[in-house]
Amino acid sequence: MRVLTHLQRLEAESIHILREVVGEAERPVMLYSVGKDSAVMLQLARKAFFPAPPPFPLLHVDTTWKFRAMYELRDHMARVAGMELLVYQNPDAIARGINPFDHGSLHTDLWKTEGLKQALDKYGFDAAFGGARRDEEKSRAKERIFSFRSANHRWDPKQQRPELWRLYNAKKAQGESIRVFPISNWTELDIWQYIQLENIPIVPLYFAAPRPTVRRDGLLLMVDDERFRLAPGETPVARSIRFRTLGCYPLTGAIESHAQTLSEVIQEMLLTTTSERQGRAIDHDQSASMEKKKQEGYF
Amino acid sequence: MTDHTRQPSYQADALIAENIDAYLAQHQHKSLLRFITCGSVDDGKSTLIGRLLYDSKMIFEDQLAALEADSKRLGTQGQQIDFALLVDGLAAEREQGITIDVAYRYFATDQRKFIVADTPGHEQYTRNMVTGASTADLAVILIDARKGVLTQTRRHSYLVKLIGIRNVVLAVNKMDLVGYDQARFDAIVADYRSFAAAIGIASFTAIPLSGFLGDNITTASAHTPWYTGLPLLTHLETVALDLTGAQTEPFRLSVQWVNRPNLDFRGFAGLIASGQVRPGDAVRVLPSGKTSSVARIVTMDGDLDLAVAGQSITLTLQDEVDCSRGDVLAAAASPPQVADQFEATLVWLSDDALLAGRAYWLKLGTQWASAQVQQPKYQINVNTLEHLATRTLELNAIGVVTLTTDKPIVFEPYASQQELGGFILIDKYNNATVAAGMLHFALRRSQNVHWQAIDVTRTAHAEHKHQRARVLWFTGLSGAGKSTIANLVEKKLFALGKHTFLLDGDNVRHGLNKDLGFTEADRVENIRRVGEVAKLMTDAGLIVLTAFISPFRAERDLVRGMLDAGEFLEVYVDTSLAEAERRDVKGLYRKARAGQLKNFTGIDSPYEAPSAPEIRIDTAAMSAELAAELIVARLLKDALPGA
Numbered sequence: 047m048r049v050l051t052h053l054q055r056l057e058a059e060s061i062h063i064l065r066e067v068v069g070e071a072e073r074p075v076m077l078y079s080v081g082k083d084s085a086v087m088l089q090l091a092r093k094a095f096f097p098a099p100p101p102f103p104l105l106h107v108d109t110t111w112k113f114r115a116m117y118e119l120r121d122h123m124a125r126v127a128g129m130e131l132l133v134y135q136n137p138d139a140i141a142r143g144i145n146p147f148d149h150g151s152l153h154t155d156l157w158k159t160e161g162l163k164q165a166l167d168k169y170g171f172d173a174a175f176g177g178a179r180r181d182e183e184k185s186r187a188k189e190r191i192f193s194f195r196s197a198n199h200r201w202d203p204k205q206q207r208p209e210l211w212r213l214y215n216a217k218k219a220q221g222e223s224i225r226v227f228p229i230s231n232w233t234e235l236d237i238w239q240y241i242q243l244e245n246i247p248i249v250p251l252y253f254a255a256p257r258p259t260v261r262r263d264g265l266l267l268m269v270d271d272e273r274f275r276l277a278p279g280e281t282p283v284a285r286s287i288r289f290r291t292l293g294c295y296p297l298t299g300a301i302e303s304h305a306q307t308l309s310e311v312i313q314e315m316l317l318t319t320t321s322e323r324q325g326r327a328i329d330h331d332q333s334a335s336m337e338k339k340k341q342e343g344y345f
Numbered sequence: 346m347t348d349h350t351r352q353p354s355y356q357a358d359a360l361i362a363e364n365i366d367a368y369l370a371q372h373q374h375k376s377l378l379r380f381i382t383c384g385s386v387d388d389g390k391s392t393l394i395g396r397l398l399y400d401s402k403m404i405f406e407d408q409l410a411a412l413e414a415d416s417k418r419l420g421t422q423g424q425q426i427d428f429a430l431l432v433d434g435l436a437a438e439r440e441q442g443i444t445i446d447v448a449y450r451y452f453a454t455d456q457r458k459f460i461v462a463d464t465p466g467h468e469q470y471t472r473n474m475v476t477g478a479s480t481a482d483l484a485v486i487l488i489d490a491r492k493g494v495l496t497q498t499r500r501h502s503y504l505v506k507l508i509g510i511r512n513v514v515l516a517v518n519k520m521d522l523v524g525y526d527q528a529r530f531d532a533i534v535a536d537y538r539s540f541a542a543a544i545g546i547a548s549f550t551a552i553p554l555s556g557f558l559g560d561n562i563t564t565a566s567a568h569t570p571w572y573t574g575l576p577l578l579t580h581l582e583t584v585a586l587d588l589t590g591a592q593t594e595p596f597r598l599s600v601q602w603v604n605r606p607n608l609d610f611r612g613f614a615g616l617i618a619s620g621q622v623r624p625g626d627a628v629r630v631l632p633s634g635k636t637s638s639v640a641r642i643v644t645m646d647g648d649l650d651l652a653v654a655g656q657s658i659t660l661t662l663q664d665e666v667d668c669s670r671g672d673v674l675a676a677a678a679s680p681p682q683v684a685d686q687f688e689a690t691l692v693w694l695s696d697d698a699l700l701a702g703r704a705y706w707l708k709l710g711t712q713w714a715s716a717q718v719q720q721p722k723y724q725i726n727v728n729t730l731e732h733l734a735t736r737t738l739e740l741n742a743i744g745v746v747t748l749t750t751d752k753p754i755v756f757e758p759y760a761s762q763q764e765l766g767g768f769i770l771i772d773k774y775n776n777a778t779v780a781a782g783m784l785h786f787a788l789r790r791s792q793n794v795h796w797q798a799i800d801v802t803r804t805a806h807a808e809h810k811h812q813r814a815r816v817l818w819f820t821g822l823s824g825a826g827k828s829t830i831a832n833l834v835e836k837k838l839f840a841l842g843k844h845t846f847l848l849d850g851d852n853v854r855h856g857l858n859k860d861l862g863f864t865e866a867d868r869v870e871n872i873r874r875v876g877e878v879a880k881l882m883t884d885a886g887l888i889v890l891t892a893f894i895s896p897f898r899a900e901r902d903l904v905r906g907m908l909d910a911g912e913f914l915e916v917y918v919d920t921s922l923a924e925a926e927r928r929d930v931k932g933l934y935r936k937a938r939a940g941q942l943k944n945f946t947g948i949d950s951p952y953e954a955p956s957a958p959e960i961r962i963d964t965a966a967m968s969a970e971l972a973a974e975l976i977v978a979r980l981l982k983d984a985l986p987g988a
Contacts, residue, residue: 047594048653052377052458061657062616065601069670069711094614094657096645098606180449187448207778208472208694210479211767212616213708217776231460233451239369313365 053240060087060228061094062212063191064175067226068101070216071173077162078104078124080116081292082248083177085123086237087229091175092127099128101288105174107165108135109157111146111294113270115249134165141219145260146296147275153294163199167225173175173216173224181233191230197221234315242308251289252311254303258282266297290315375453378581381462381477381510383501384487389518393487393556394463397578398452399976400563426609447473456582475504475781479767482586483512486579490523490553494536496728503727504535505784506544507690507743511540512584513549516577521555543730547880550584552577591654596628596676597757597765599710603669604659612643612659613668615711618764620659620676621653627677630668631755636677637664664679671712673755673765681765683753684787687767690745691718693738695779697772700866701736702873703899704906705779707750709768716770720866721746737866738780747788752815766956770888774899806886810844814883814912815980819892820901820955821918822932822947824925826964826972827892831915832919833973835890839979846882846921848875850893867901876904883912888980896946898953916976917958922947924965 048059049336067074076091078084091100104124118254126132133274139156166174180187190206207215216224241248257318258269260280267274268289271284274296276282287300288311305311355754360368382390450461462477478484484505488498505513515537523529534551541549552561553569554577558744560566561576575583599619604612622628626639630844640661642649660674668674675681693699699718707716723732738744759766770780807814817834819827837843854861858874861867872895882889895901905913925947926934937945944950955961960979962972 048651049376050653050655051374053373055377055655058616058655060659062601065614065657066711070604095602095604095646096606096659097610097612097643181451187443189448208476208769208781210476210769210778210781211763213769214929215708215769215771215776215778217706217771219776231449231451233453235372235453239373243373309365309369312369313361316361316365316368 053236053243055230056229056236057090057093057240059212059231060090062067063214063226063228064091064094064100066214066215067173067175067224068095070214071224073169073171074102074173074175075105075166075169075171076100076102076129076175077177078106078120078131078132079177079292080106080112080120080123080249081177082237082241082252083179083229083232085246085248086232086240087175087177088123088127089240089244090228102131102175103130105132105165105169107158107161108133108238109153109161109294110135110140111153111157111273111296112258113249113251113268113292113295115251116292119247119249132165132169134161134168136164145273146294151295157294166199171225172218174226175226177229178227179232179234179237180227180230185266189227189230192216192229193225194218195223195225199223203224204228235312238308238315242312249292251292253307254286254288254305254310256284257287257300259285259300266302267298268295268300271294324332351900352546372453375456375458376585376586377458377460378483378584379460379462379481380483380485380512380581381464381474381481382485382487382516383464383474383505384489384498384516384518384961387536389489389556390463390487391560393516393518393554394450394461396556396559396562398450398706400559400578401578412515413556430515447477447782454578454582459581471500471504472692472781474501474690475508475694476511478505478508479763479781481508483514483581483584483940484510485514485516486549487516487518488533488537490517490519490526490529490533493533494540499540500727502541502546503544503725504692504742506546507692509760509845512581512586513546514577515549515551516553517553518556520553520560520569521558525553525560525566527569527571530572550574550580552580553947562659574740591619591762594619594654594762595679595681596622596626596674596760598658598660598674599683599712600620600668600670600674601711601763602673610661611665612661614657614659615674615675617652617654618710619654619762621651622658623651624648624907628660628662628674629677630666630682631673631675631680632753633667634671634680634681635666635668637662637666673710673712675755681755681757682787685750685753687748687750687754687756688722688745688785688788689748689782690743690785691738691770692781693740693742693744693779694781695772695777697777697779698740698866699738699744699780700869700899702866702870704751704773704903706771706773707748707754707768707782708771709754709756709784710765712754714752714754715773716748716750718770718858719747720870736864745785749783756784756787760785764952766800773902803884803886804954806884808886810886810887812886813844816879816883816904816908816913817888817890817916817976817980818879818895818901818904818913819916819918820895820958821892822920822922822952823945824896824928824930825918825920826962826969827894827918829969830916830972830976831890831892833969834976837973837977838888841977843888845888845890848879848889848891849894850891853878853893863950865897865944865950868944869897872897872900873903876900876907879904880907883908894946894952895953896950898955901955910963914960914979915955915958916960916962917955918962918964918972920964 095101106120136157144153144156179185190209195201260267260282285302286304288303289298289300292298303314305314384390387513403487448463452459462481464474464477482831486501517530517533530553545886553572554561560568563576563578565576598615600613600615602614622639624639624641628639640663642652643659696943701718701720704715704717707714718963721735721738724735724744757765766784769778772779819831821827828849835845835847853875858871861871875891879889880889929935936942937948946952
């Protein structure tokens with residue numbers, strides 16, 4: 047007899063989900079955002095299909111405003127996994143010069159929400175793996191593992207299919223697609239502990255180091271490159287910071303920290319008093335903002 | 346008075362602060378308990394879960410600040426914190442003040458990790474409760490102490506038993522509102538015990554509590570000195586779980602995917618449903634029955650010498666045997682059964698009721714089949730446990746049925762294994778998951794099924810008549826002209842010396858189908874029988890003409906599926922409703938409009954027009970005579986050799 051730990055159970059469940067999609071979808075893809083959740087999802091995919099490389103490409107819906115360190119790790123991990131990496135940038139957003147300084151929530155809408163829809167349509171993907179977890183946010187707690195999107199990518203919370211046992215119904219009409227969340231049941235602590243146990247490479251920004259920062263609207267922002275517009279009288283200050291989540295650098299708040307190892311990061315997370323999405327500007331717009339974004343097609 | 350206004354302390358375990366690695370080592374080896382909470386509307390499920398999260402310190406400051414603001418704006422508890430708002434996620438349900446879906450929550454204590462499925466209480470969402478229960482190890486059934494055992498309590502308890510959850514907690518909530526009265530508690534427990542015994546729940550743990558005030562949640566309440574059991578959370582942390590039971594059963598693995606990175610490697614990937622496996626073990630591939638032995642258990646962390654139920658693995662075999670997705674690898678000496686007809690319990694999950702005779706997709710493990718459900722043997726009234734006669738199953742109905750699949754299924758009775766005994770049914774047209782099912786036993790083992798071998802084949806029958814068997818399936822509204830045109834076609838074919846037979850809707854209803862009415866379910870059965878008769882006639886080599894409204898695409902496609910490719914020719918007699926009603930040859934539209942005829946196609950019952958018929962006749966554009974000539978000409982092209 048062997049009692050599986052909760053992490054072993056979660057790993058087996060996620061691998062099962064990844065294989066079901068490959069068994070039933072015509073053209074799956076993995077959305078890869080280079081964050082810690084993506085890192086775990088990619089590791090699970092490599093395990094699920096070993097010794098073959100995962101039989102689908104990675105898709106990065108790029109905003110051009112990610113941290114430089116994220117682009118470096120992205121390209122490295124695709125090579126290590128032996129997978130094709132597709133990078134999609136919304137041409138409309140490029141043409142209009144959409145950026146987080148001038149355009150606020152339009153930035154997320156055009157680069158990410160619209161960019162994702164365009165990329166899925168362009169390549170004809172009918173199933174897209176995403177690294178969302180149910181413990182992240184209230185409306186995600188009710189998301190199914192297989193989440194159906196209409197031909198125009200909308201999510202209808204009242205039309206979701208019941209998911210019983212380990213039986214996933216992946217049947218869909220022409221034009222419909224599925225978002226699949228293999229790590230739905232993982233918590234933030236599970237993710238960190240798995241990264242530690244499996245020794246999974248993650249972006250160094252998750253660890254504390256002295257970095258140039260400014261404080262703005264209650265968020266601690268990192269000045270990652272010369273595109274960062276300083277307000278009059280604003281001067282970057284070197285602070286020991288790290289990130290709990292990674293997005294576009296001018297929109298992602300850092301925390302002051304001295305956690306330089308995974309153990310220290312986990313310790314800090316367990317002792318912290320704020321939830322991980324607190325550092326993201328977009329969630330504060332309105333109370334049910336994440337749900338609204340989801341219905342519109344935000345991942 | 347329990348202090349429910351205190352701020353959470355956020356004093357994490359000293360161990361986290363002092364020795365994080367020791368904490369992680371301990372945390373890593375915690376077991377996992379998945380449980381569901383179920384009960385009626387307003388029993389306080391969301392409040393209870395919010396309270397568990399709050400008391401186990403899973404709520405952060407920013408969430409608490411949002412909660413306090415929300416409580417003042419939306420809460421039902423005055424100025425106090427409304428814990429239900431913590432877990433009621435969707436905006437729509439916030440407005441209605443009810444939970445409308447299954448939500449999963451996560452928390453951990455020093456003893457265990459927990460995944461909670463918060464399942465809704467009101468009747469129309471029973472499907473979500475079944476969903477939540479299907480992956481749970483334990484069920485918390487909530488009762489409002491003021492109301493006692495309700496219809497919904499019985500329904501949920503019955504479902505918990507049906508799904509096979511062995512650990513049941515009866516949480517008698519809102520004890521504060523009955524003055525923590527022991528007599529009230531005892532009466533509810535006694536009432537519940539008699540119902541539980543009747544449905545086979547032999548034991549349960551009853552706890553008096555208040556989710557709102559926190560009594561008997563994490564610590565024993567001073568208000569219930571008469572209660573000697575454990576608080577709810579302590580019970581959840583310590584209740585014994587059968588985590589290794591599946592490992593003692595024979596080995597089963599549903600193959601999800603065949604891994605072929607190169608010509609030298611062929612691995613079979615899947616999650617072990619039961620048992621254990623080691624290299625060298627003899628295994629059997631089902632349904633083919635071929636045997637081999639395990640060569641390697643391959644993982645990215647290196648080959649394993651043992652894998653157990655619950656693990657996702659990749660196996661290679663010693664021999665080159667046929668095996669693909671949908672096959673089951675099993676211990677060679679004790680394989681599961683294979684059959685194509687079963688008795689099963691169905692829980693109907695869809696607004697569209699069961700149509701007996703219609704084909705649905707069935708998914709069990711990684712196996713897919715087309716399945717027909719016969720008219721239910723009975724429906725179960727979960728309040729009285731009575732067996733009720735029924736012809737269909739509607740949303741939330743539970744019934745026992747006979748189910749026939751178009752190919753053999755590898756299975757175990759659900760009572761002995763969920764993985765190979767639980768299945769879902771899927772509507773072939775809108776792809777919705779319409780039912781959850783549990784197989785009881787095989788009614789007919791597939792190895793005993795033999796078709797009578799016939800020496801004079803269907804081809805020989807047809808060749809003898811110098812023709813090819815065909816079914817000309819006329820469909821269209823009542824009064825469209827189906828029978829008229831079909832009659833003309835038959836006359837012309839007869840004149841050409843062809844062997845034909847016309848099956849007319851009205852005539853069949855006078856004999857073969859005189860027991861059927863005009864409800865949706867009866868119309869499906871009507872067409873199924875006509876389809877079977879038409880098929881027998883094609884076996885005899887005949888050209889069969891049928892004239893039935895046959896309003897549903899699904900049934901027309903069902904008949905198409907019974908026949909060989911090319912044998913079924915759908916003839917859509919296309920007449921607008923206005924025109925058919927204007928003609929009203931039999932006076933039926935007038936009656937239907939007057940409300941004297943129920944379920945009349947086009948009036949109060951839908952007609953689903955063919956999307957790609959082989960032949961379309963526009964009756965506004967041509968006479969019946971011309972239509973008949975067109976149809977015969979089309980038939981001459983491929984079905985009348987030598988004609």
